[in-house]
Amino acid sequence: MSLGKILVPLDGSDHDEASLITAIRAARPFNAHVAVLFAHPDPAEAMPIVGVPLSGEAMSAVIDGNMRIFRTKAKRIHDMMARAGVAEGAHLADAPCHGDVVTISYREAVGYPPQVISSRAALADLVVCTPAEASSQAFETSIDLILQARRPVLLASSPPAAFRKVAIGWNESMAAAHAISAAMPFLEKADIVELICMEQAIGQSFDTGPVMAYLKAHGLLPSEVHLGNWDAPPHNMLAKLALEHNADLLVIGAFGHSRVRETLFGGVTNETLCRPPLPVLFAH
Amino acid sequence: MSIAKILVPLTGSKKDSVSLDTAFALAKRLGAFVDAIFIHPDSREAIPVSDMPISPEIIQSIVDIAETSRKAAADRARESFSMAAARWDVKIVSSPEKSAGITATYREKIGHLRDILRREACLSDLVVFPNMMGTDSGNFRHALTDVLVRYDRPVLLCAERAPKSVGRAALIGWDGGDAAAGALIAAMPILENSEAVQFACVRPSGDAKHPLREAQEYLSLHGIKTCETTIAQPQAPIAEELLDTAAASGYDLLVCGGYGHSQIMETVFGGTTDYLLSHADVPLFLAH
Numbered sequence: 001m002s003l004g005k006i007l008v009p010l011d012g013s014d015h016d017e018a019s020l021i022t023a024i025r026a027a028r029p030f031n032a033h034v035a036v037l038f039a040h041p042d043p044a045e046a047m048p049i050v051g052v053p054l055s056g057e058a059m060s061a062v063i064d065g066n067m068r069i070f071r072t073k074a075k076r077i078h079d080m081m082a083r084a085g086v087a088e089g090a091h092l093a094d095a096p097c098h099g100d101v102v103t104i105s106y107r108e109a110v111g112y113p114p115q116v117i118s119s120r121a122a123l124a125d126l127v128v129c130t131p132a133e134a135s136s137q138a139f140e141t142s143i144d145l146i147l148q149a150r151r152p153v154l155l156a157s158s159p160p161a162a163f164r165k166v167a168i169g170w171n172e173s174m175a176a177a178h179a180i181s182a183a184m185p186f187l188e189k190a191d192i193v194e195l196i197c198m199e200q201a202i203g204q205s206f207d208t209g210p211v212m213a214y215l216k217a218h219g220l221l222p223s224e225v226h227l228g229n230w231d232a233p234p235h236n237m238l239a240k241l242a243l244e245h246n247a248d249l250l251v252i253g254a255f256g257h258s259r260v261r262e263t264l265f266g267g268v269t270n271e272t273l274c275r276p277p278l279p280v281l282f283a284h
Numbered sequence: 285m286s287i288a289k290i291l292v293p294l295t296g297s298k299k300d301s302v303s304l305d306t307a308f309a310l311a312k313r314l315g316a317f318v319d320a321i322f323i324h325p326d327s328r329e330a331i332p333v334s335d336m337p338i339s340p341e342i343i344q345s346i347v348d349i350a351e352t353s354r355k356a357a358a359d360r361a362r363e364s365f366s367m368a369a370a371r372w373d374v375k376i377v378s379s380p381e382k383s384a385g386i387t388a389t390y391r392e393k394i395g396h397l398r399d400i401l402r403r404e405a406c407l408s409d410l411v412v413f414p415n416m417m418g419t420d421s422g423n424f425r426h427a428l429t430d431v432l433v434r435y436d437r438p439v440l441l442c443a444e445r446a447p448k449s450v451g452r453a454a455l456i457g458w459d460g461g462d463a464a465a466g467a468l469i470a471a472m473p474i475l476e477n478s479e480a481v482q483f484a485c486v487r488p489s490g491d492a493k494h495p496l497r498e499a500q501e502y503l504s505l506h507g508i509k510t511c512e513t514t515i516a517q518p519q520a521p522i523a524e525e526l527l528d529t530a531a532a533s534g535y536d537l538l539v540c541g542g543y544g545h546s547q548i549m550e551t552v553f554g555g556t557t558d559y560l561l562s563h564a565d566v567p568l569f570l571a572h
Contacts, residue, residue: 002476004506033505098505122465122494123502150436150466174435177406184286214407217289217317219382
């Protein structure tokens, strides 16, 4: 299985370049297509809600203002695509196409961004998103919706040179199993794969037989790392550990715990969603 | 995502041979490993619950009968496996490995089908289910729903007869819904190796969430060319039309979304469930 289409929703912010470069580097081993999507609301619908009726002039001024903002953002995205695309050796295409190099196309869509983005994600192999901390509320909601639609999401604060070493956060959950199969294109191309077992209590040890057998069926021979007593400091420890092990990518199941518990205790995924110290691939 | 490990739960009946032929035919295309597993409940569970005390002798004889029938079923499953393995020139291995040809293993487990599949299905890329014709298939039908909906793994439902090939030419039932999109993506490892891929549009109007051209664009980005037919005014239930189209044009795989809130799903799992599950004359690939 290869990656064919990587969706990158951008919003004209400073983080766009990091997301696009991450997507291009993920696409490179497969010469996949990177589809940039700029989703914005209808300028006429983005009206402020005020207590008094707005005059016609005021309304058209607001619409014009919105239009200008969207045009400025679109131009920023275009300029950045041309700059980063050339620097990364990708080819800018008018329409999505399959070729011998990584190609990039640009599309705009009007609508509520999380809805538009998650709908487009349904027919993409991977979605590269901006980490929650650096992005708007809209992107956070998008990530939620994309994961619910069972598409994998890649987040990176800064792009890695390549995805050579991949670490898997394993806790025997269904989400973690799904994440492994969603990450298969990366795992198959990686030089080194490491399985980090997050045991909940001291002395407990997962039976890694089944997961190792699954990985072996895919031709992978990962090394195992066991973390006894995982539950104590969840925070960002898994990501930090993966970083210490020089991993280029961390694969984890999103929301393996219930959302309530995640929110109350700042679970592994929430914390990593905001500030990933290394690129992270999530799947639900 | 790729299909490298195919799980085949065996029943200990004649259907096993079809299940294994289907799995091996697909494994041959994909170079996959086939994990055949015969699951049978503990014989002691055959003891009936009764208000009347049952004498130990009767209990013993019930357990003995259940044990004998389990052994006989296990023997049949094992025999089906070794015969199918010989037919397909399969290399039997003790643990999974990746190779150019077909590799397979056979296991027996005591327990409930649904419990065991819960553990096994999540770490498999595809689960092959026998055709649901017959009276004793309720158990397997529940397990199929579980695997699709709760464990979110794709399922391959066998046809009534053993296929010569699986996935050489694939027909995709497309209604533009989320389930259809999910099934298309889940079937990609098979479609990448197919010689012909065709869409059968069952809701050709423009209001679909994912228009056909987007699906075609997605496949073209994987280097797959497709053609399309439209079932504009179905004369029969959609599932029946799809199966007829597939059978008439020589397709050896039908790809459909299951349990979405789409037209296909309602048709497939609504009124025509029995028709589809028991009359499927092509292997059916389902994903949630």
